[in-house]
Amino acid sequence: xxxxxxxxxxxxxxxxxxxxxxxxLSRMWHAGVSTGPFDGQDxxxxxxxxxxxxxxxxxxxxPGLRVESIDVSYDGRTLTIAGEKVIEPADEAVxxxxxxxxxxxxxxxSVELPGGVEAGGISAVCRNGVLEVSLPKEEKCRATTIxxxxxx
Numbered sequence: 829x830x831x832x833x834x835x836x837x838x839x840x841x842x843x844x845x846x847x848x849x850x851x852x853l854s855r856m857w858h859a860g861v862s863t864g865p866f867d868g869q870d871x872x873x874x875x876x877x878x879x880x881x882x883x884x885x886x887x888x889x890x891p892g893l894r895v896e897s898i899d900v901s902y903d904g905r906t907l908t909i910a911g912e913k914v915i916e917p918a919d920e921a922v923x924x925x926x927x928x929x930x931x932x933x934x935x936x937x938s939v940e941l942p943g944g945v946e947a948g949g950i951s952a953v954c955r956n957g958v959l960e961v962s963l964p965k966e967e968k969c970r971a972t973t974i975x976x977x978x979x980x
Contacts, residue, residue: 870933871913877939884941884963891957892930900952900961902945907961910936944968 876887888909890898898911912934944966952961 869935871931872935872937873909875909875937875939877941879942883965884943884945886939886961886963888937888959888961889957890954890959893957895954898954898959900950900959902947902950902963905941905944906938907941907963908936908938909959909961910934 873888873890876885878885886907886909890911890913893911893913897913898909901908901910913932915932941963945963946966949964950961952959954960
């Protein structure tokens with residue numbers, strides 16, 4: 829749902845306001861800001877989760893992470909992405925940091941999917957700092973179109 833500050837056809841409903849607040853808090857919670865006091869993580873990558881006809885797709889922004897430091901697992905209907913972004917020790921030894929805005933440390937993000945997944949077909953690829961996990965839906969969870977015959 830897009831942010832809609834004003835509506836011509838009527839007032840913003842309480843449900844719309846709650847949806848907007850949830851989106852705002854979610855973005856703030858895991859948009860690279862420190863979340864340590866609340867969930868024990870130093871930072872967490874933002875995620876996009878969407879569904880197409882035959883699969884679910886989860887994308888996570890993980891710039892600066894080595895693929896070897898990311899773990900992707902699936903259990904039941906829950907996908908978990910965990911990892912750690914570390915400061916290179918050699919960098920710290922030869923410089924004095926003036927300002928640090930980038931976040932480092934461990935993270936864990938879990939997403940419960942709305943339907944079943946063919947676990948053997950799950951794949952993951954990381955391109956340009958974006959991890960994309962593709963989870964094929966179970967056959968029974970895929971949408972089907974039903975043709976309607978014209979009766980006489």
